[in-house]
Amino acid sequence: MNTQILSVPAAIRARRTVRHYRPDPVPTELLDELLDLAVQAPTAWNMQDRSIVVVTGESGRRELSAAAHGQPQPAEAPVVLIFVAETAAWEAPNTDIAELAGRRGAWNPEFTAMFESRAEFHELRERGLLRENSVKNAMIAATYVMLAATSLGLASAPMNGWDPDLVKKAIGIDDRPDLAIAVLVTIGYSDATPPHPGRRDRARNIFSERYPR
Numbered sequence: 330m331n332t333q334i335l336s337v338p339a340a341i342r343a344r345r346t347v348r349h350y351r352p353d354p355v356p357t358e359l360l361d362e363l364l365d366l367a368v369q370a371p372t373a374w375n376m377q378d379r380s381i382v383v384v385t386g387e388s389g390r391r392e393l394s395a396a397a398h399g400q401p402q403p404a405e406a407p408v409v410l411i412f413v414a415e416t417a418a419w420e421a422p423n424t425d426i427a428e429l430a431g432r433r434g435a436w437n438p439e440f441t442a443m444f445e446s447r448a449e450f451h452e453l454r455e456r457g458l459l460r461e462n463s464v465k466n467a468m469i470a471a472t473y474v475m476l477a478a479t480s481l482g483l484a485s486a487p488m489n490g491w492d493p494d495l496v497k498k499a500i501g502i503d504d505r506p507d508l509a510i511a512v513l514v515t516i517g518y519s520d521a522t523p524p525h526p527g528r529r530d531r532a533r534n535i536f537s538e539r540y541p542r
């Protein structure tokens with residue numbers, strides 16, 4: 330395990346999108362740690378309605394590179410993480426979630442009853458927002474992964490430039506309309522950290538009390 334672990338603020342400042350990788354594999358224990366941290370990410374109602382498909386095989390990564398319009402990251406990086414948003418996960422009984430939270434003293438009976446009613450999910454369905462909800466949860470997990478990767482000495486890249494049908498086919502879910510691809514994140518080692526492309530002055534994006542008109 331990497332001994333020089335960066336703090337969260339240091340990792341936030343150091344993280345860059347890395348588009349070229351060395352072929353060196355990511356050690357199993359490091360990848361395990363990264364995935365352990367990924368599932369610590371919060372989800373609405375603790376529904377955990379996002380999954381990660383870990384692709385390390387060369388043919389799978391090549392297929393993902395082709396699905397991403399030939400972008401090199403999935404072919405070069407030893408690990409590609411596919412963040413899958415499970416838009417219908419809330420419809421399952423999910424009794425394990427409520428039981429565990431109750432046992433740990435995290436949820437009281439009132440909160441558990443609200444979870445069991447799925448009231449918010451029914452509302453999301455009426456408003457056509459179920460996909461958005463689970464994609465939000467998947468994106469938070471992806472953010473955790475990218476920052477944890479930097480902290481642990483790994484390079485990463487988020488990717489949104491791909492054909493969703495081809496990505497779904499590559500991971501064997503092309504017959505599942507309830508599953509959506511949220512984002513791909515490549516993980517590996519790089520010889521070169523690209524320069525920070527910079528950010529606008531924060532006054533351009535941070536406002537007080539009301540959005541400016």
Ligand SMILES: Cc1cc2nc3c(=O)[nH]c(=O)nc-3n(C[C@H](O)[C@H](O)[C@H](O)COP(=O)(O)O)c2cc1C
Nearest residue numbers: 344345346347348400487488489490491512525526
């Ligand atoms: C959701 C998301 C999708 C992205 N998709 C791609 C992509 O498909 N290909 C790519 O080269 N970069 C992609 N990027 C990387 C951005 O271009 C990059 O984050 C941005 O230029 C800022 O650079 P930095 O990440 O080094 O700070 C994506 C970033 C985000 C957040």
